[in-house]
Amino acid sequence: MRVTIRDVAREAGVSVATVSRVFNDSGPVSEQARLRILEAAQRLRYAPNEAARTLINRRSQAIGALLPDLHGEFFSEVMRGLDRAAQRAGHHLLVSGSHDDRAAVEGALRAMRGRVDGLVLMFPDVEAAALAPNLPTGIPIVLLNCPSDACGPVDTLAIDNFGGARAMTRHLLDVGHRRIAILTGTLRNHDALERLRGFGAALRDGGGETHDRWRLVGDFTEASGYDATRRLLRERERPEAIFASNDSMAIGALAALHEAGIEVPLEMAVAGFDDIPMARYLSPPLTSVHAPAFELGGRAIGRLLDALERPPRRTPRHETLPTRLVVRSSCGAAALQPP
Amino acid sequence: MRVTIRDVAREAGVSVATVSRVFNDSGPVSEQARLRILEAAQRLRYAPNEAARTLINRRSQAIGALLPDLHGEFFSEVMRGLDRAAQRAGHHLLVSGSHDDRAAVEGALRAMRGRVDGLVLMFPDVEAAALAPNLPTGIPIVLLNCPSDACGPVDTLAIDNFGGARAMTRHLLDVGHRRIAILTGTLRNHDALERLRGFGAALRDGGGETHDRWRLVGDFTEASGYDATRRLLRERERPEAIFASNDSMAIGALAALHEAGIEVPLEMAVAGFDDIPMARYLSPPLTSVHAPAFELGGRAIGRLLDALERPPRRTPRHETLPTRLVVRSSCGAAALQPP
DNA sequence: CTGAAAGCGCTAACAA
DNA sequence: TTGTTAGCGCTTTCAG
Numbered sequence: 001m002r003v004t005i006r007d008v009a010r011e012a013g014v015s016v017a018t019v020s021r022v023f024n025d026s027g028p029v030s031e032q033a034r035l036r037i038l039e040a041a042q043r044l045r046y047a048p049n050e051a052a053r054t055l056i057n058r059r060s061q062a063i064g065a066l067l068p069d070l071h072g073e074f075f076s077e078v079m080r081g082l083d084r085a086a087q088r089a090g091h092h093l094l095v096s097g098s099h100d101d102r103a104a105v106e107g108a109l110r111a112m113r114g115r116v117d118g119l120v121l122m123f124p125d126v127e128a129a130a131l132a133p134n135l136p137t138g139i140p141i142v143l144l145n146c147p148s149d150a151c152g153p154v155d156t157l158a159i160d161n162f163g164g165a166r167a168m169t170r171h172l173l174d175v176g177h178r179r180i181a182i183l184t185g186t187l188r189n190h191d192a193l194e195r196l197r198g199f200g201a202a203l204r205d206g207g208g209e210t211h212d213r214w215r216l217v218g219d220f221t222e223a224s225g226y227d228a229t230r231r232l233l234r235e236r237e238r239p240e241a242i243f244a245s246n247d248s249m250a251i252g253a254l255a256a257l258h259e260a261g262i263e264v265p266l267e268m269a270v271a272g273f274d275d276i277p278m279a280r281y282l283s284p285p286l287t288s289v290h291a292p293a294f295e296l297g298g299r300a301i302g303r304l305l306d307a308l309e310r311p312p313r314r315t316p317r318h319e320t321l322p323t324r325l326v327v328r329s330s331c332g333a334a335a336l337q338p339p
Numbered sequence: 340m341r342v343t344i345r346d347v348a349r350e351a352g353v354s355v356a357t358v359s360r361v362f363n364d365s366g367p368v369s370e371q372a373r374l375r376i377l378e379a380a381q382r383l384r385y386a387p388n389e390a391a392r393t394l395i396n397r398r399s400q401a402i403g404a405l406l407p408d409l410h411g412e413f414f415s416e417v418m419r420g421l422d423r424a425a426q427r428a429g430h431h432l433l434v435s436g437s438h439d440d441r442a443a444v445e446g447a448l449r450a451m452r453g454r455v456d457g458l459v460l461m462f463p464d465v466e467a468a469a470l471a472p473n474l475p476t477g478i479p480i481v482l483l484n485c486p487s488d489a490c491g492p493v494d495t496l497a498i499d500n501f502g503g504a505r506a507m508t509r510h511l512l513d514v515g516h517r518r519i520a521i522l523t524g525t526l527r528n529h530d531a532l533e534r535l536r537g538f539g540a541a542l543r544d545g546g547g548e549t550h551d552r553w554r555l556v557g558d559f560t561e562a563s564g565y566d567a568t569r570r571l572l573r574e575r576e577r578p579e580a581i582f583a584s585n586d587s588m589a590i591g592a593l594a595a596l597h598e599a600g601i602e603v604p605l606e607m608a609v610a611g612f613d614d615i616p617m618a619r620y621l622s623p624p625l626t627s628v629h630a631p632a633f634e635l636g637g638r639a640i641g642r643l644l645d646a647l648e649r650p651p652r653r654t655p656r657h658e659t660l661p662t663r664l665v666v667r668s669s670c671g672a673a674a675l676q677p678p
Numbered sequence: 679c680t681g682a683a684a685g686c687g688c689t690a691a692c693a694a
Numbered sequence: 695t696t697g698t699t700a701g702c703g704c705t706t707t708c709a710g
Binding site: 353354355356357360366367368369372391393394395396397 | 696697701703704
Binding site for chain 2: 050052069097
């Protein structure tokens with residue numbers, strides 16, 4: 001049988017109220033009683049029933065995280081950030097991934113209702129706006145990497161995709177590359193679009209040169225980066241540099257280039273986005289835009305906890321985390337800048 | 340205020356029992372009543388309180404997953420496997436990562452007690468056995484990649500680390516490499532130990548040659564693979580091949596070799612373990628042991644659900660998932676086997 | 679300092 | 695087919 005608070009109370013010769021006081025450190029209890037209770041609890045291997053506590057406290061101490069179906073280092077870092085922050089604050093993390101369309105997200109949203117005190121939602125699909133009416137009310141929510149104005153008055157937190165991509169493109173230009181190709185993520189993805197926009201802006205400003213055939217659409221996987229690059233190499237004209245919208249695609253590009261016997265960065269430069277841990281260990285080490293994935297997760301939880309403490313604020317907060325350019329040798333900068 | 344089952348009942352002019360019957364599809368309800376109830380629920384945006392349901396049903400529809408603090412593709416694939424399987428079965432996933440010692444695991448274990456219907460525990464630390472007495476009773480548990488006999492009568496599920504490492508080592512031997520170095524994970528890690536054991540066994544059987552200085556201890560990160568390989572290159576004698584105990588370390592090794600101007604596989608062969616998605620896109624493509632991470636997660640959930648349905652079996656099940664050798668060009672096999 | 683008792687929102691007999 | 699009611703295990707007034 002399960003051991004409940006009554007068992008402990010009986011065993012310790014006190015009432016359930018006193019046991020409850022001990023376990024929640026609420027209200028005064030004589031040292032004597034406390035000891036007897038703790039001893040009895042230990043002996044019985046008692047653990048409070050969380051469902052009952054949730055029911056009466058109206059707090060589950062759990063935070064829900066809805067993530068898209070994406071693999072890889074970036075997402076695993078976001079998860080780590082969420083987990084660590086939640087744990088430190090004594091909260092649990094209820095995750096639900098693998099959502100690639102609105103219906104799936106809505107199903108998961110429904111299933112989480114009532115189980116969590118707050119919600120972190122990452123839905124980089126540009127259709128995100130359509131979720132707005134179905135967002136649960138009454139609990140704080142923070143949207144990660146979503147179009148900030150699309151989901152109604154909800155808090156958002158994002159990586160500076162535009163700024164990061166623009167900085168990288170400028171860097172490529174600065175190093176001397178004029179003719180630059182871009183490997184984008186799926187165009188239904190908000191991050192992909194923003195990075196493309198940053199690329200375009202910098203290129204226009206800096207007088208670089210691009211080409212429709214040099215805008216290749218991938219899906220953030222190594223395979224798509226590889227395929228796209230092979231397509232690119234079949235073109236008559238070749239760019240001097242390839243900017244991949246994430247590191248996974250950059251890895252695919254590197255593979256295709258290596259296979260074709262094209263030397264990086266001598267014959268062609270390559271740059272990525274995200275700066276996953278292994279970027280530094282690729283051959284050649286990959287120049288990338290550092291995206292603070294771990295921090296993104298941590299801050300999201302921070303926001304939620306904040307909202308849980310403080311009275312709700314009526315104006316949503318939109319915050320963008322800065323990115324940082326990490327120059328390594330894949331873009332040819334090293335050749336120009338001797339140590 | 341929150342809307343409860345009573346509000347719906349009142350609105351629809353029925354009793355709470357009838358509303359409950361509609362929502363759980365338990366017991367007969369007239370079509371007329373059902374419609375009125377559904378309509379009222381919709382209008383009120385009613386959603387059953389999960390805490391109350393859990394309390395009375397003694398089922399939370401949640402499964403807890405305790406994972407060690409490891410990043411990278413392998414773990415993110417295990418997570419995906421867990422999530423997908425749980426979701427398909429209508430269960431939630433309560434994850435808690437970042438546990439690198441026993442105390443941390445025990446804390447998390449305590450916190451999950453009463454919140455989950457089953458538990459997946461991955462604690463590859465060799466000390467895993469010490470957890471046994473603190474494992475919660477009353478709910479099914481499955482241990483992932485743990486020493487199978489160490490944790491008492493608990494179900495286990497593991498990757499065939501020994502067999503995989505042995506097969507890879509044999510392959511290296513078959514291809515003609517005699518003098519082989521190994522990069523291990525931390526020696527407190529059960530997976531690392533098993534892989535090392537498989538390596539040793541194959542080497543002994545196959546007449547290969549190794550050396551204490553060629554057994555380098557890393558920690559499964561790219562950085563440790565890189566550092567270890569640099570140390571290796573400073574030795575007077577060099578091996579013909581390096582077997583890294585996971586792909587991340589292999590990537591670090593590749594980087595160190597590249598930096599030192601040593602060509603892979605011509606001058607030195609490299610092999611990894613895990614076969615993460617990008618292994619195929621490294622330069623050169625990495626020969627590795629495919630470890631079914633996604634499947635591992637899926638099966639773990641399957642086991643739990645099984646135990647939840649069926650009457651508990653007294654004899655624990657120990658299952659080992661087979662690995663598969665994936666030969667690419669980093670080990671020099673391609674040179675010997677023309678297409 | 680301690681205990682009795684009233685629920686939290688829901689489900690499942692049992693009765694009607 | 696429907697309603698009444700007794701809890702699930704816990705927290706929290708409110709008296710004592």
